[in-house]
Amino acid sequence: MENNILKTALIGVGNMGRKYAEMITAGEVPHMKLTAVVIRRDELMEWGKSLVNTDGEKVKIFRSAEELFAAEAENINVNIIGNYIQKLNDKKPEKSTDNCKGNEENTNDYKNNKEDNYKIHTTSLFDAVIIATPHKTHKELALKAFALKKDVLCDKPAAADIGEALEMNEAASKSNRIYGMVFHQRLYPKYVKIKEMIDNNELGELVRVNLINSRYLRTTHYHKSGSWRSSFAGEGGGALINQGQHILDMFQYLFGMPQRIFAVIPFGKYNNFAVDDEDTIIMSYDNGMTASFVLTTGEACYEERLEVIGTKAKLLLEDNTLTITRHQDVREYIKTENVNSRENMHFTQEIIEYEKEPEPYTKLLEGFVKASLEQNSDYLVARGEEGINSLMLCAGAYYSACRGIQVELPLDADEYRKLMDELISKEQ
Structure with missing residues (x-):
């Protein structure tokens, strides 16, 4: 999170999705910023282009969830490599007479510090995802978000059936990310x-x-x-x-x-x-x-x-x-x-x-923001x-x-x- 701001991507712009977007961009949810939105319907593109945050930054539009996640995955990889190179330059190790050993140490150093590199990158497109699509799509979207280490707020119901909900719960647990439900x-x-x-x-x-x-x-x-x-x-x-x-x-x-x-x-x-x-x-x-x-x-x-x-x-x-x-x-x-x-x-x-x-959607979103910024699920109105x-x-x-x-x-x-x-x- 940058400057104590939760950068949020919105997937789903039906009635509720549009309501969330307009609330967030209007500044009604402190410390939450809408940085990305998925819009598939051509007739909503003009509405999407009108979305501007209170700091003047426009919301980036993606035409599919796949495009959104792919862009962030690429962004994460670029930042991991960039951070790793920066760390190597800062480290300035002495030249090794054993080139093979030196290369092996560098490789192991990259592997061992990959998670640290991920944590310190500061140019993510978004930190959290709001899922407001038909519930048959919830599982796939949530699993992709958790795989990218994103926090998730999901509209009701959690999924289409109990098996899918169990998969979502397991993915949230494994990723150790915040997972909330919109039970306002x-x-x-x-x-x-x-x-x-x-x-x-x-x-x-x-x-x-x-x-x-x-x-x-x-x-x-x-x-x-x-x-x-x-x-x-x-x-x-x-x-x-x-x-x-x-x-x-x-x-x-x-x-x-x-x-x-x-x-x-x-x-x-x-x-x-x-x-x-x-x-x-x-x-x-x-x-x-x-x-x-x-x-x-x-x-x-x-x-x-x-x-x-x-x-x-x-x-x-x-x-x-x-x-x-x-x-x-x-x-x-x-x-x-x-x-x-x-x-x-x-x-x-x-x-x-x-x-x-x-x-009380604003209050629910405020709880999600606080839970995400502090990585503490106790602030959620309803845990995922x-x-x-x-x-x-x-x-x-x-x-x-x-x-x-x-x-x-x-x-x-x-x-x-x-x-x-x-x-x-x-x-x-």
Whole structure:
């Protein structure tokens, strides 16, 4: 990084990609600079040429990710050799009477110091990559970025299936680079509050969770807006792999991963396609907690409802209204009170109204910048390695619904790939 600035390349200039580009070049993300962007569509070239950072530097345009990575790989090699030559000149070794020995020492010196040479080059085109492409391409792009020792911020979902997500996690670990996911909804104040209450044991032991979400009504026009949309071949599924990823991530972020999952999915309930547009999932945990999860993209009425029942309190989140009902520990009450029901229970209620705020993408990007500059993943809103969790819930639900069985998690990646191959074959 130069002058405490994270030079960033953006791959993917759809709606979200363009939003990221405009935020960064406008200086809305401190210490982040957009130095490169991949633009494949001719009609977006003029927009790309208009991208200028606050210091006046224009964003370099590449017509493909392959071209971007090739340019940086060549740049790295040039700088490694240049730095090595500079080090040799600075070293100024005495002439050796044994030429063979001298050449061997120089060769070994180059090999042994290649990593050091890499670290000190200061003219990289970019230090980090934001991946905002269709998720079928995420794995290939992330692996290439990690191979070049670049930090990666990936839009949701992490990949097309759990096997690809595992490969991405392994590559990130081997490269020892920062890997983040764009799960910005974790920053919503209402979820921050719920997370704090759970972590502080204000609810007691969690016993039951119910979630219903009909926020994302999707029309035929939407489903046909891209050839890859709403298909197993193009997206790896429907509502769960697309609209459901933020919701599933929030679910596992708050409550952890279940051990077992059972799903009922009426594929193509509202549309003439093979994928899901409505999902009902039952989850169970080893501690006895149960959860129900309903996602639909075909209902007219808007509903976002999350009900969390603990032994000491109940939370009810309806859209942006959080109702907290507190009481004494019900398990202790059941054991000790000499009454038949709630006669001696005492309840207090608190209602918190949350204002609708702009999506917190800037704050998420700021966390990624700090994590990259300090090489500390603790600053990330969501670690990339966590991206597999929402995919695992999605995969478990698809596998359960298609096989008609309860699924133990984690699901085997090869077994899931077999199912996907079957579904893609039937779809075609």
